[in-house]
Amino acid sequence: MTDQVDEPADPRSRTDGLGWVSRAVFPDRRVALTVGAPAPAGHRTMARYAVVPSLARARFLVPLGSPRAGAASLLAYNALRPPKVRAVRAAIGGLVRLGLLGLAPFPTLTVSAPAEVPATEVLLAERLATALGGAPLLAAVGVRPPDPNHKPTLQLFSGDGSPRGYAKIGWNPATRALVTAEAAALRALPAVAGATDHPVPPGLLAELTWADQVVAVIEPLPPGVRGVSAHDPPRVAALLAVARRGGSGTPPRPLAGSTFLARLTAQAQRAAATVPSGARAVAAVEALAQRHGATDVEFGHWHGDWVPWNLGEDSGRLVAWDWEHSGPDVPVGFDLAHDTFQRALLLRGEPAATAADAVDSCLARYGDRLGLSPAQRQVVADGYLVELWLRTWRLASGGAGWNAALHPALLDLVEKRHSG
């Protein structure tokens, strides 16, 4: 637990997750960050955080100054977390609630700026407090390993511990695009989310640009929300309501000439211009068009990352968050394919080929409820695999490197399916 004495004084100079997150949250160099030391002379302290559990293994920054908000930042939404994480957070949250965190063996991070610099100019949490109406807010900061596709997040609380918002920070081109997309999706959803079977999305409270960043502040999830079980059957009616925007759907149109096919073609060509394997994606899209061009397909929206860990239940209603990948004009059934594929890949650790087989079986089982004929099911499965490769390429081109479970496996798979 003890931190080495030769740790760099300013966490922003670190190469680990704490360095990455603190650079994103405190980009203004007029702000001083000191660990285990008071603010520099002439500075005003603006916030203090416990670095939990240690500098070297930091997982979260817990705001000090309001035991209730600090405790809430550890205890809120614990039902959504894995049991081990939940236990650790509950234990520390108990300490915080009793006001004992200052006594606990966690280093303290002090955030300060020259006395004449207004906090709203240099501190994101202050800017967000203004955007949400002006009441003071405390921010708990999650720390994850640096990743070009991840967004640092702030959980915002008022002093009494009530959740006020969840802020996602887009800090590079890849994450700015994701945050912008999620804000746009959340802005449009209230118009359709009241429809029968449509899941409840959180609202968008604010979207702002700040220090080259795009920040979306999302309404807190309902306090009683529980994650859905990873073993539940897929929520077919709910994902169909998402696809149809709460309406009755649009008449099927041929795949050939569709906006969907045009987008896949354009993206594959862009991939081909940047990576050698992009040529295989171009060929895969051509094969898809050749094979299924005449098939009539119902197009609709999708959530884009419909998986049990982005879904919850509250008072009998399904809640869906994480709309970063959502968009229009995909074959209805894409969310079902994604749910099935990701559960196989990530929960059961199956290879991509086995996960694709699971998609086929799932579409055979539930396709009727989506109004899908056997030919349409093939468009959904084959189209989804190409779409997923394109997403994998986009994430890789954001600087994250290739997801080894998906590349080149998806291309191999698509080629095999088209030659079969």
Ligand SMILES: Nc1ncnc2c1ncn2[C@@H]1O[C@H](COP(=O)(O)OP(=O)(O)O)[C@@H](O)[C@H]1O
């Ligand atoms: N509006 C919110 N209120 C409270 N907690 C949230 C909210 N949105 C997300 N979370 C929590 O943070 C986790 C990660 O957020 P999510 O939107 O899924 O982003 P990503 O998975 O892309 O990092 C969620 O699984 C949930 O536990």
Ligand SMILES: [Mg+2]
């Ligand atoms: Mg998520």
